[in-house]
Amino acid sequence: MKYTKEHEWLRVEGDLVVVGITEHAATQLGDVVFVELPETDTMVAEGDEVCVIESVKAASDILAPIDGEIVAVNSKLVDNPGLVNEDPTGAAWFFKLKVDDLSVLDQFMDEDEYQDLIG
Amino acid sequence: MADLEEPELLHLGLEALHEEMGGKMVPFAGYRMPVQYPDGVLKEHLHTRAAAGLFDVSHMGQVILRPKGTMDDLKLAFEALMPVDVLGLGEGRQRYGLFTNDSGGILDDLMFTNRGDHLYVVVNAACKAADIAHMTAGMPGVSVEPVTDRALLALQGPGAEAALEAMVPGAAAMRFMDHRIFGDIWVSRSGYTGEDGFEVSVPEAQADGFARKLLAQPGVAPIGLGARDSLRLEAGLCLYGHDIDTTTSPVEANLTWAIQKARKAGGAREGGFPGAARILKELAEGPERLRVGLRPEGRAPMREGVELFAQDGTPVGEVTSGGFGPSVNAPIAMGYVANAHAKVGTQLMGEVRGKRLPVTVTEMPFQPTTYKR
Numbered sequence: 442m443k444y445t446k447e448h449e450w451l452r453v454e455g456d457l458v459v460v461g462i463t464e465h466a467a468t469q470l471g472d473v474v475f476v477e478l479p480e481t482d483t484m485v486a487e488g489d490e491v492c493v494i495e496s497v498k499a500a501s502d503i504l505a506p507i508d509g510e511i512v513a514v515n516s517k518l519v520d521n522p523g524l525v526n527e528d529p530t531g532a533a534w535f536f537k538l539k540v541d542d543l544s545v546l547d548q549f550m551d552e553d554e555y556q557d558l559i560g
Numbered sequence: 561m562a563d564l565e566e567p568e569l570l571h572l573g574l575e576a577l578h579e580e581m582g583g584k585m586v587p588f589a590g591y592r593m594p595v596q597y598p599d600g601v602l603k604e605h606l607h608t609r610a611a612a613g614l615f616d617v618s619h620m621g622q623v624i625l626r627p628k629g630t631m632d633d634l635k636l637a638f639e640a641l642m643p644v645d646v647l648g649l650g651e652g653r654q655r656y657g658l659f660t661n662d663s664g665g666i667l668d669d670l671m672f673t674n675r676g677d678h679l680y681v682v683v684n685a686a687c688k689a690a691d692i693a694h695m696t697a698g699m700p701g702v703s704v705e706p707v708t709d710r711a712l713l714a715l716q717g718p719g720a721e722a723a724l725e726a727m728v729p730g731a732a733a734m735r736f737m738d739h740r741i742f743g744d745i746w747v748s749r750s751g752y753t754g755e756d757g758f759e760v761s762v763p764e765a766q767a768d769g770f771a772r773k774l775l776a777q778p779g780v781a782p783i784g785l786g787a788r789d790s791l792r793l794e795a796g797l798c799l800y801g802h803d804i805d806t807t808t809s810p811v812e813a814n815l816t817w818a819i820q821k822a823r824k825a826g827g828a829r830e831g832g833f834p835g836a837a838r839i840l841k842e843l844a845e846g847p848e849r850l851r852v853g854l855r856p857e858g859r860a861p862m863r864e865g866v867e868l869f870a871q872d873g874t875p876v877g878e879v880t881s882g883g884f885g886p887s888v889n890a891p892i893a894m895g896y897v898a899n900a901h902a903k904v905g906t907q908l909m910g911e912v913r914g915k916r917l918p919v920t921v922t923e924m925p926f927q928p929t930t931y932k933r
Contacts, residue, residue, distance in 0.1 A: 471786070472602035474884035475859045475891070493913065495861050497601040497786060497884055500913075519859075526600075 442530075443546050444555035445506045450530055451546055457513075458538045458546065460506060462494075465559045467529040470496040473522040478514040479536060485511060492535050494525065507545050509538035572618045573711050573764045574771055581775075581782050589685035591619040594784040601786035605886040608753060608791055609927070611779035612719035614771065615788055621688030622707035622761060625679040629701055634679065637699040638672070643810060643833045645820035649674045654737045654748050656818050657681075658810050659694060664835030664842075665806035666813065667694060669798065671750065671759075673739040680739070680746065682712070682759070684800045710746075711767035715774060716757030716783075716791070718930065723777035724758050727770070731758065736931040745770075752788065754795025754929040793892060794885045796853060796924025802864060803851060803880045803894060809835065811842035812896065814851040819843070849877060850902040853924035854893040854910070858917060861891040862910040868897055869909045869916060876901045876908060885926055892926045893919070 443451040448466035452459045467473070475495035485491055485505040492503035514536045518524055524533040550558065569592045578585065583594030594616065596604060607613060627634035635646040644657045651674050659667035668687040673680040683691045688706075696704045715724055725732040728742050734749040736756070741747075746761040762770045774780055789799070798804045804813045811819075822828045825840055833839075856862045866879040882893030893910075901908060904923055909916040 471596070472600050474602075475861060477860065493860075495884070497790060497886070500861075500863070522859075523602075 442552060443549035444552070444558075445549055446558070447504055447506070448559075449503065449506055451506060451549060453543060453546065454537065456539065456543070458507070458509065458540055458543070459534045460503070460536055460538060461534040462503065462525065462529055463555070463559075464529045467526050467533075470494065470498065470501065470525075472497045473525040476518040476522045476525065476535075478516065478519060479511050481511055481514055483511050485509060485538075494522075503535055505538070506549070507538065507540060509540040511536050512539045513537040570619075572616065573767050574616045574618065577768055577771055578616065578782070583782070583784060586785075588785055589619055591685065593619060594782070596784035596786045597782050599781070601784070601790060602886050604781070604783045604787035605790050607781050608717045608783055608787060609755060609887050610717070611781070612715060612717040612723050612757075612777075613753070613783035613787070614774055614780055615714040615716065615783050616711070616771070617714050617759070618711040618767070619685035620712055621683040621685065621691060622710055622712060623681040623683065623692060623695070624705040624707060625681060625695065625699070626703040626705060627678070627701070628703060631677060634699075634702050637702050638679065639823070639829065640832060641695065641698050641834065643819045643823050643836070643839055645822040645829075646672070646679075647829070648820065648822060651676045652739055654739045654750055658815065658818060659691065660810065660833055660835040660839065661806055662834050664809040664838030666800075666804045666808055666810060667691070667806060669800055669804060671748070673748065675739065675741070686801060707761075709764050710761045711764055711771075713760045713762060713767070713771060713774070714751050714753075714757065715760065715780070716751045716753040716755045717779075718756065719777075719779035720755070720757040721932070723774060723780050724760070726777055727773055728760075734758075736933045749932065752795070752797055753791035754797070754925055754927055755791075756930045756932045790883060790886060793881055793883060793894070794887055794925065794927040795929060796894065796926060798851070799881055808851070808896070809839055809842055809847065811839060812847040812849055812851065816843065846899055849896045849898050851880070851894060851896055852902050852904075853922040853926060854879065854882070854895055854908075854919050855922045855926075856891040856893065856910060856917060856919045859891065860912050860917060862893045862912055862917075862919060866893070866895075866910045866912060868895060868919070869911065870901055871907060871909070879910065888926050894924065897921065
């Protein structure tokens with residue numbers, strides 16, 4: 442698993458990159474009550490706002506961590522936003538990206554580096 | 561930044577207890593206060609409606625008003641600051657009040673109690689200093705005495721009565737908006753959640769022990785400011801500085817129920833409060849805008865600042881409080897809309913992240929109240 446400074450996690454699944462938010466981010470957000478997902482089959486660029494998460498406290502965005510094509514979204518989150526708090530790094534993935542070259546992930550933090558960041 | 565600001569924050573007596581219980585402390589109205597505990601806002605909210613929640617509201621201003629002359633002089637002096645019937649409030653009873661300014665806006669909202677030979681007033685934390693100055697200047701024949709050595713706790717929810725009765729025998733016999741003095745403990749049967757419950761003023765030296773004993777009662781859990789806000793929103797209650805302020809009149813704010821007959825046109829003590837011209841005119845002719853309940857159609861919350869439009873695209877108002885209602889299990893909001901669009905059932909659009917989404921004007925409260933009348 443790789444991590445971004447924006448508290449997203451990235452996991453390789455075949456030739457796809459699965460994106461979600463970290464447990465730290467979920468805790469900071471508080472209870473998530475609304476999730477808006479992007480359309481599938483759309484091209485996104487690094488830094489694009491692709492999802493909206495609303496917690497009891499505030500709204501925040503999930504940014505595309507890398508360029509790619511959104512090929513799948515986790516529609517379970519729309520009906521059950523609380524999943525983001527229950528299982529942020531497992532069942533509560535947000536979207537899957539198809540990228541040209543998986544080596545783009547090398548730039549991101551590994552588990553130890555991320556723990557140092559939030560520690 | 562937070563670290564730099566911290567030393568300037570005021571500290572309340574129960575801080576150690578909040579930290580022991582894992583309270584997440586944040587700056588609020590100049591105080592260091594728990595916004596939530598480890599359970600989080602959603603669970604704390606639901607717990608309050610299902611059992612009992614204990615809130616530390618010691619940041620609020622407690623004030624004693626003592627007459628220099630007669631009690632009636634004091635009541636009439638207080639009436640000169642508010643469009644509210646003070647004279648008619650019986651001993652041992654509490655009432656909601658509003659300080660108005662000369663243009664009919666609201667300086668603060670408050671609770672006041674007739675305690676026989678004096679009045680006991682509870683005002684908002686952020687307005688405390690201004691309110692005390694306002695009362696002192698506005699009531700020369702009255703001794704305005706801030707109470708600075710007492711904590712204020714709110715115990716709210718269906719389990720509140722049994723929990724408080726176990727510690728303060730006799731409290732259960734009180735009705736909604738009753739106030740009783742039990743030795744050092746001052747109890748009001750009221751609150752800010754829409755639930756039956758109490759607000760309890762306790763000498764600071766006893767507060768920590770009192771709160772711990774309450775928390776040991778079955779069903780009582782500590783609740784932070786986050787859930788306090790979602791609970792009051794579901795109850796349709798105003799938050800000063802958001803839903804009401806110096807520009808909103810009590811009539812616009814849909815608080816006409818707080819203006820008793822005696823102070824309205826034709827009443828025994830008609831007018832005679834700051835902003836009477838505007839307020840009496842609005843009572844007679846209707847206000848230009850009105851605070852209403854709003855139910856967004858989808859799941860997306862409409863928060864403070866969301867602009868509201870009529871179906872034809874005309875801007876008609878703005879959301880002043882909004883979020884997710886955990887008990888309603890849907891987004892809820894309140895805001896001001898032009899009077900022509902304020903009728904319950906009116907379909908409006910609210911602009912969220914550039915998209916105009918449907919929202920319906922609804923009755924408040926969103927969640928039925930359970931006051932013990």
